Amino acid sequence: MTILIIALVALGVCALLVAVHRWLWIRLVRDTTAPGGLPRRVGTALTIALPLLSVAALTAGRAGAPFWLQQTVSWPGYLWLAVLLYLTLTMLVAEPIRALLLRRLAHRDPSGAVAAPPSAHSAPSSGTPESGTATATATASSSSAGAGAEPGAVLAADGAPRRAVPAAPGGGLSRRTFVARTVGGAAAAVALGTVGNGAYGVLRGPRVRRVQVPLAKLPRAAHGFRIAVVSDVHLGPVLGRAHAQRIVDTVNRTQPDLIAIVGDLVDGSVPDLGPAAEPLRGLTARHGSFFVTGNHEYFSGAEQWVEHVRELGLTPLENARRALPHFDLAGVNDIQGEREGSGPDFQAALGDRDRTRAAVLLAHQPVVIHDAVRHGVDLQLSGHTHGGQLWPGNFLAELANPTVAGLERYGDTQLYVSRGAGAWGPPVRVGAPSDITVVELASYQA
Secondary structure (H helix, E strand, C coil), rough: HHCCCCCCCCHHHHHHHHHHHHHHHHHHHHHCCCCCCHHHHHHHHHHHHHHHHHHHHHCCCCCCCHHHHHHHHHHHHHHHHHHHHHCCCCCHHHHHHHHHHHHHHHHCCCCCCCCCCCCCHHCCCCCHHHHHHHHHHCCCEEEEHHHHCCCCEEEEECCEEEECCCCCCCCCHHHHHHHHHHHHHHHHHHHHHHHHHHHHHHHHCCCCEEEEEEEECCCCHHHCCCEEECCCCCEECCHHHHHHHEEEEEHCCCCCEEECCCCCCCCCHHHHHHHHHHHHHHCCCCCCEECCHHHHHHHHHHHHHHHHHCCCCCCCCCEEEEEECEEEECCCHHHHHHCCCCCCCCCHHHHHCCCCCEEEEEEECCCHHHHHHHHHCCCECCCCHHCCCEECEEEEEEEHHHCCCCEECCCCCCECCCCCCCCCCCCEEECCCCCCEEEEECCCCC
């Protein structure tokens, strides 16, 4: 039954995507180009090729395709998904504008084209001499009456000049084509500009965000302790070694006391992405760098990555706790690990600790906050949501997560959710800029 439901959902999604692409083809290709012309052939080819590249980008990794092929299809395929989202939204907004423009132009110009002057071939003829004489007379009369009319004027049956119908805007374009090109071009410009700006934000690297979090149990000696929170880097076919180096450089410039990588570091195997993760060796913090798994590690070989990050100098916290001088640092596996028998174990990580000490928990997904509350955690650091990544994705993220981004309190436990330092799928963020957060712990005794 589960497989049947998944198959039906997948079929429905495919049908929706086909319908959207066909609608966009009608509005942006068919309505704006001449039949048989090169622009129409190119537009039609792109309408077919781009969604196929998107499907290839989404499936190549799990299908075991060579990494070079994943990289080849991922850039155009994922970028098209982002363009598709905002092109669809802008065209939906533009649709009533298009209808209004067509109505107003039709009111001003009922025919939408320049009317041709009547010719002798259109005059009635019965084949009799009388009718021929009448036709000749009418033609001569019309010619005489129209001698003083403006060039291009249409003559009425009685020979009186009638006002010429103006040409459609755009130098001979039909009214419908002119409106289609104007509205479609504007919508495409908005969509491409939005995606371009969002891609620049990701490729530029995350910005540093600073948040102060007071903890009731934190001793005065730990006041000002700085934790650099890094989440959702998503090294993969799109974001590689250069992105990892940007993150390392940004983190090190903040001079943190401790670095916490809270999951979704990679989207791929160690053989493919080991070189991309190599810059992580350069992370420096007085109390070290720690790592917990995210759901994407379990899609990529969690055990292999746990061992690899250990080789890179990070300390994995697999349902474990480390006693620091002034508070406890704990970490739990991601809930995706439950399918492999290695999900989060709060009892193992927090069950036997001294509850008079402050506890900071690293957990990839915010949804485990209620377990953290039950185990007396003072602060949970999470990621996973990307802040929605692509507006209006934040509204969907709110349906699945207690907190999408920022700091919130749940009973005696505070939860901080980072928007993440990378991007999944399209290397684009709109309305949810990437960040590395420096959490500064504060003591009430200071």
